Amino acid sequence: MSVGEICNREVVVIDRAASVYEAARMMRNHHVGSLVVVDVNSTTPKRPVGIVTDRDLVVEIMAKEVPESVLTTGDIIAPELLTAREADGVWETIMRMRAMGVRRLPVVDTGGNLSGMLTMDDLLKFIADELSDLVRLVRREQKREKDIRPPA
């Protein structure tokens, strides 16, 4: 199973020049906890350059009482961005996220352009579904026996 098969394809993007107020509004209006930051004026406008979460806005800005009106999303993103590729294995990616201590990764296609987002909630749903499949296997086995083994 690859990351591309289970990641969320509805990602909300924001330009690095947008204000942090705009970021907060997008989080509210789209009901998401994170935005992928891009640089729309660059030659690679679809390449993710950062990620900003609702928690980042609180701990990096509000907690420091930084004047919000002058800040852009580009000002608060980390210098480096971790991403996953669509073809990456799910299990290997869980290992990587755990090692890095991150709950979400933007997913990129072979050209490096944003194609989705993988969050802990997606992974949790995947594992819960796998487990439910195993449980159904048990019942399926009993049914199969009924079909192939007539009473003695």
Added chain:
Amino acid sequence: MSVGEICNREVVVIDRAASVYEAARMMRNHHVGSLVVVDVNSTTPKRPVGIVTDRDLVVEIMAKEVPESVLTTGDIIAPELLTAREADGVWETIMRMRAMGVRRLPVVDTGGNLSGMLTMDDLLKFIADELSDLVRLVRREQKREKDIRPPA
């Protein structure tokens, strides 16, 4: 959550005087891997006195080339039987089963009579359902936010 709420109520019972051939036939015809042994001629005909599994028949009888036609199910059950009560907590019972190394427990009512069977498959289904409920909680939370927070 109590054992009585998740255990399987369809238990197949066999008399301790029945032959092991009869036990094997019941396992085949009812598509179960275990039978609860009772003593129908005692004053407590519904009280479980033992448990016999398909594996027991193989490792205790066939592996030893014991003459099968003279054996009863009562001959091969363990001297003591572990049971669970309907009111026992699920989690506490998992702990107990793990400590004892058993995959299944007959369940008895307050009178000591058989009322069900709790197997590892039942527990697995319970945990898988709990996990799926948690996953649904995530989606429900997003829906709730959409309902109560209009766009800014």
Added chain:
Amino acid sequence: MSVGEICNREVVVIDRAASVYEAARMMRNHHVGSLVVVDVNSTTPKRPVGIVTDRDLVVEIMAKEVPESVLTTGDIIAPELLTAREADGVWETIMRMRAMGVRRLPVVDTGGNLSGMLTMDDLLKFIADELSDLVRLVRREQKREKDIRPPA
């Protein structure tokens, strides 16, 4: 298993008169995503009156460009607060959280005073541990057989 046995006992509280800047700072300094709001000047200073999350600060305040310096945490909490009691069952509480669409509940003792917090992360850990216990049961069963059944 009851809520009191698995909830987190380290809860960060904030007075309803404290500013939202103070709330943001506490979230940053204590590395938590939510605070339980109390009224320290009331006759019940340990009774929770609300909950405020990092996301609330973003979507209720920053997204609306509300002047932050005049707001208190008491201004942004919901009129009603859902809580769990220590004696509540874990499974029943998962059901309730799912029905309500909330990821966390303050936990109160029999006197109504704050005694902990139950989050989806706590529940996830509980379920993961239950599942691991079941897996260990399988190995324990094999070991038990080795102990009681000598080679034939």
Added chain:
Amino acid sequence: MSVGEICNREVVVIDRAASVYEAARMMRNHHVGSLVVVDVNSTTPKRPVGIVTDRDLVVEIMAKEVPESVLTTGDIIAPELLTAREADGVWETIMRMRAMGVRRLPVVDTGGNLSGMLTMDDLLKFIADELSDLVRLVRREQKREKDIRPPA
């Protein structure tokens, strides 16, 4: 994650000419519930030709009161055998096992020779470990924040 990475490498094999008594003894002495059947006198002595479980011995032989002393393991195996290859994906294999209603699959290498066994217990352990890894991710994330975000 591939089947070869999580399957059990300790598989007990039995020749198709061996008696069913011998099969029962091997199940007892090796503490396993299934044996992979091979044909040691063929040109492909390591290629699995069938699988026999403790339950098969009970429902196919004892339940029918078939004379055991004349039966070989080769007599009771199914005409066709499902296998998994080492390179098969875990999730895809769970899907396949569920569709087929089987709890275990012999695993073969690229040459078609037996290299392991994949059982529901192995899969359950894999999923339980994945889930525990996700839970640890949550704690790792909190630790990471403590490292990178000093108090404001």
